[in-house]
Amino acid sequence: MRVMVLVKANADSEAGVMPSRELLEAMGKYNEELVKAGVMLEGEGLHPTSKGVRVQFDGKQRRVIDGPFTETKELVAGFWMWQVKSIDEAIEWLKRAPFDGGETVEIRPVLEAEDFGDALTPEMREQDARLRGQQARRREHGKTQC
Numbered sequence: 001m002r003v004m005v006l007v008k009a010n011a012d013s014e015a016g017v018m019p020s021r022e023l024l025e026a027m028g029k030y031n032e033e034l035v036k037a038g039v040m041l042e043g044e045g046l047h048p049t050s051k052g053v054r055v056q057f058d059g060k061q062r063r064v065i066d067g068p069f070t071e072t073k074e075l076v077a078g079f080w081m082w083q084v085k086s087i088d089e090a091i092e093w094l095k096r097a098p099f100d101g102g103e104t105v106e107i108r109p110v111l112e113a114e115d116f117g118d119a120l121t122p123e124m125r126e127q128d129a130r131l132r133g134q135q136a137r138r139r140e141h142g143k144t145q146c
Contacts, residue, residue, distance in 0.1 A: 002041070002110040003082050003090045007103070009075035014048045014068065026098035038083065039093060045078035073104070081110070 019027070034040035046052075049067035056063040069075060084090045090107045099105065113120055113128060120128075 001084060001086065002112070003084055003087065004108050004110055005080040005082060005090065005094060006076050006106040006108065007045075007078040008073065008105065009049070009077040010103070013077040014050070014075065016048045016050070023098065030096065030098055033096075034080070034082070034093065037093075041081040041083055043078070043080040046076060049075055 031040060031043060034043075049069040052067040052069075054065040054067070054069070056065060082090055082093065084093070087107065087109065094105060094107060097105065113125055
């Protein structure tokens with residue numbers, strides 16, 4: 001099962017305060033463990049919402065709302081995408097993360113094709129597989145150019 005691990009924003013992350021060298025080193029070691037175990041698929045930190053926008057949809061209307069956004073408990077500061085056997089395994093991995101000071105981190109299972117049942121037609125499944133293949137090739141192509 002894939003899960004997305006969402007690191008919630010706080011006043012420091014929203015103010016653009018970067019993590020300390022010590023936290024970056026600890027997080028690097030933690031990420032290395034995740035990669036070696038085959039758990040971590042992706043992981044990134046995000047800039048504060050002052051550098052972001054939201055797009056609000058209402059019928060055919062599209063409204064762009066510039067950041068910053070005020071309610072930090074509803075904001076995401078970073079994420080991981082993990083491949084685990086169960087939500088319990090994800091919890092055990094997350095308990096090892098080098099967080100402190102009241103951080104809140106959310107784990108959410110990713111919807112898989114089978115979760116959609118009959119609503120996802122065979123044609124849609126083929127399209128999904130084709131698009132995922134294209135994404136994988138682009139990622140691989142990008143790696144060779146780095």
